[in-house]
Amino acid sequence: MSLLREIQASLISDEPNLGSVLLKLRLLAARLGSDILGDWVKHEMSGYPKVVELPEYRVVGVSFKGTFSGPFNSGINNAPIPTALVEKHAGEHWTNHRVREGIAAIDDLVRGAQESGSLGLDCSNLILLLQGKIYEDYACNDIRGTISRSSLVQIQNEVKSRALELTIELEKAIPAAAEIVLGPQSTENIDEGQVSKIINQTIYGNYTEISNSGAGANIEVKAIQGNPEAFKKSLEDSGISKDSAKELSEIVKSESPSSKDEPLGARAKQWLLNNLKKAEDGTWKVGISVATDVIKSAVKGYYGL
Numbered sequence: 001m002s003l004l005r006e007i008q009a010s011l012i013s014d015e016p017n018l019g020s021v022l023l024k025l026r027l028l029a030a031r032l033g034s035d036i037l038g039d040w041v042k043h044e045m046s047g048y049p050k051v052v053e054l055p056e057y058r059v060v061g062v063s064f065k066g067t068f069s070g071p072f073n074s075g076i077n078n079a080p081i082p083t084a085l086v087e088k089h090a091g092e093h094w095t096n097h098r099v100r101e102g103i104a105a106i107d108d109l110v111r112g113a114q115e116s117g118s119l120g121l122d123c124s125n126l127i128l129l130l131q132g133k134i135y136e137d138y139a140c141n142d143i144r145g146t147i148s149r150s151s152l153v154q155i156q157n158e159v160k161s162r163a164l165e166l167t168i169e170l171e172k173a174i175p176a177a178a179e180i181v182l183g184p185q186s187t188e189n190i191d192e193g194q195v196s197k198i199i200n201q202t203i204y205g206n207y208t209e210i211s212n213s214g215a216g217a218n219i220e221v222k223a224i225q226g227n228p229e230a231f232k233k234s235l236e237d238s239g240i241s242k243d244s245a246k247e248l249s250e251i252v253k254s255e256s257p258s259s260k261d262e263p264l265g266a267r268a269k270q271w272l273l274n275n276l277k278k279a280e281d282g283t284w285k286v287g288i289s290v291a292t293d294v295i296k297s298a299v300k301g302y303y304g305l
Contacts, residue, residue, distance in 0.1 A: 002181055003028050003180050004170065023061060024250065028180065032170075036200065040068055043102075047105070060099055065144050074138075076138065091128055109152055110149060118149055119146065126145070130143065162202055170198055201238050244283075252302055273297065
């Protein structure tokens with residue numbers, strides 16, 4: 001069995017061992033000559049350093065509750081604290097937690113949170129930042145921040161899904177990749193530029209075009225801000241059909257984003273819901289989860305968010 005099909009078989013088993021899958025992907029990356037895939041696997045296994053930008057699926061929401069004491073021995077216990085207030089007074093990094101741990105550490109956290117359903121965060125510094133800013137005349141005595149267990153399970157599922165989608169796209173676009181085995185062999189029939197494009201679309205799901213030639217990797221970010229033609233082409237290059245790219249281009253030209261965090265306007269959101277089926281039926285050459293990321297990233301780029 002080829003290395004690529006071994007990875008596929010492991011991923012669709014009842015209880016896939018992600019550590020083993022990532023090791024095989026690391027070997028596949030070496031056989032393909034892909035530094036991009038190798039770096040992704042390395043970070044997923046060993047963790048993401050602070051200098052490395054995280055994929056979107058590794059940013060999870062945090063909820064907060066606090067205990068407050070007031071005059072005449074009054075108090076409020078386990079009171080939910082709106083994340084908007086936390087973000088306003090303490091910063092966005094408190095409400096959106098960056099999960100930089102390796103996949104083995106995430107596995108342990110998921111197992112440890114099986115009974116409680118959540119994980120606690122150290123919020124001692126947040127008490128000082130929010131003091132006197134939640135309830136007037138009430139002192140903040142304690143704040144507890146929690147991440148839901150399901151958020152970490154979703155990270156596990158995203159890694160599995162993207163790894164599987166990567167192998168499927170490689171098999172379709174580069175048949176020689178499906179013939180790679182453990183032993184030494186030639187990779188002359190493998191287009192490293194095409195490999196990089198597939199990896200970028202399936203793993204990172206953005207509109208940045210990355211070409212990789214081993215030791216010398218060249219990264220080119222297409223300037224699409226306010227440029228409908230460049231926006232449309234970036235979608236087509238990412239696997240969205242020409243007609244769909246044209247439709248969405250007309251929509252984003254005619255409306256504004258909902259907010260800085262939500263780039264899609266009302267019409268664009270409805271268009272996306274109506275058209276995602278094209279990722280399922282093969283009209284788009286990209287899967288559903290990646291198509292969503294590709295479109296949102298491109299729209300962000302167009303609006304300059």
